[in-house]
Amino acid sequence: MHLKKIRESLLKWYHQNRRDLPWRQTADPYAIWVSEIMLQQTQVTTVIPYFHKFLREFPDIFSLAGADLQRVLKIWEGMGYYARARNLHRASLEIVEHHQGNIPSSFEQLKNLPGTGEYIAAAVASIAFHKPHPVVDGNVKRVLSRLFLIDTPVNHGSAGKIFHQHALRFVDTQSEDHQGIFNQAIMELGALVCKPRNTDCPSCPVISYCQAFHQSVVDQFPKRVKKKKIPVYHVSAAVLRKNGRILITQRKPEGHLGGLWEFPGGKVRENETAEQACIREIKEEVNLDVAVDSFLTRIKHAYTHFKIVMDIFNCTFVSGYLKLNGPVDYRWVTVKQLDLYPFPGADRKFMHLIA
Ligand code: SF4
Numbered sequence: 001m002h003l004k005k006i007r008e009s010l011l012k013w014y015h016q017n018r019r020d021l022p023w024r025q026t027a028d029p030y031a032i033w034v035s036e037i038m039l040q041q042t043q044v045t046t047v048i049p050y051f052h053k054f055l056r057e058f059p060d061i062f063s064l065a066g067a068d069l070q071r072v073l074k075i076w077e078g079m080g081y082y083a084r085a086r087n088l089h090r091a092s093l094e095i096v097e098h099h100q101g102n103i104p105s106s107f108e109q110l111k112n113l114p115g116t117g118e119y120i121a122a123a124v125a126s127i128a129f130h131k132p133h134p135v136v137d138g139n140v141k142r143v144l145s146r147l148f149l150i151d152t153p154v155n156h157g158s159a160g161k162i163f164h165q166h167a168l169r170f171v172d173t174q175s176e177d178h179q180g181i182f183n184q185a186i187m188e189l190g191a192l193v194c195k196p197r198n199t200d201c202p203s204c205p206v207i208s209y210c211q212a213f214h215q216s217v218v219d220q221f222p223k224r225v226k227k228k229k230i231p232v233y234h235v236s237a238a239v240l241r242k243n244g245r246i247l248i249t250q251r252k253p254e255g256h257l258g259g260l261w262e263f264p265g266g267k268v269r270e271n272e273t274a275e276q277a278c279i280r281e282i283k284e285e286v287n288l289d290v291a292v293d294s295f296l297t298r299i300k301h302a303y304t305h306f307k308i309v310m311d312i313f314n315c316t317f318v319s320g321y322l323k324l325n326g327p328v329d330y331r332w333v334t335v336k337q338l339d340l341y342p343f344p345g346a347d348r349k350f351m352h353l354i355a
Pocket residue numbers: 143146147193194195199200201204205206207210211212213218
């Protein structure tokens with residue numbers, strides 16, 4: 001195996017070709033930790049403005065720990081996977097309470113923070129604290145699977161362990177460049193050259209060691225197991241007005257879109273129209289009787305494990321007193337005030353139509 005040579009070639013290439021990303025211009029473990037949490041499920045180009053905005057609002061761990069969770073969710077709004085924001089906030093409180101406000105440098109302590117699993121712990125320990133932990137994300141799996149013709153499907157349950165074993169072989173504590181730099185180099189190769197499609201092998205610094213290239217099977221790696229078809233749910237929601245104000249409700253703090261605000265509504269049942277579902281859901285969730293005035297719009301939105309088609313109706317209050325069953329809070333707000341609350345991306349898609 002040419003592990004040492006692969007490592008050297010990759011590091012040399014990285015020093016000449018790396019992108020000048022904002023989290024690479026800092027040695028601050030807090031900023032690096034925030035960036036890694038953001039990058040775990042979001043693309044680099046999307047993360048950049050959020051990273052700047054987040055650090056402007058919460059420049060250090062103390063400002064984040066002292067912030068209201070609603071404010072954190074508001075800054076995060078639009079990036080999705082809101083559990084990350086909630087966990088980041090919880091973790092900041094733990095760091096202030098148990099680590100004197102210092103991001104832990106050990107892999108084990110990092111791993112125990114809310115929302116900081118093995119991948120992020122390895123990334124932060126290696127990049128911010130130069131510890132010898134390999135990281136294995138989708139990019140790294142793709143590069144390794146092609147370099148060594150690893151036929152374990154990258155989306156199989158066993159993949160993390162198997163690819164981690166391969167990545168471990170590259171750890172070199174004697175190298176001038178620490179493991180954090182190597183981790184970024186191999187991820188960068190996956191992002192810029194060894195891409196899922198349009199793989200740019202002629203520009204690859206490790207082409208001479210790549211088994212997939214030499215056997216002309218690059219497009220057959222990495223292997224994947226076929227995923228189940230994603231279900232599509234039909235849902236309805238209401239822009240419910242009373243005395244010139246609109247009702248919004250808050251989801252419970254945990255789970256899917258936890259802590260965010262939304263327009264009341266829910267899934268359309270079989271043998272029910274979207275309009276009927278809207279009236280029924282409002283009765284169930286907030287105990288109000290409403291009338292549907294008009295159809296506002298239909299939007300489509302995709303989450304990781306399902307998609308929704310949402311019909312939105314303009315409704316008016318008819319009768320009843322408000323009692324929550326499901327949501328944990330509610331507000332009657334003006335159109336202008338809607339912007340003060342963190343909403344899911346799906347609701348944001350039609351909010352500009354509300355006058
Ligand atoms: S030669 Fe091509 S397939 Fe092999 S590692 Fe480089 S970019 Fe990826």
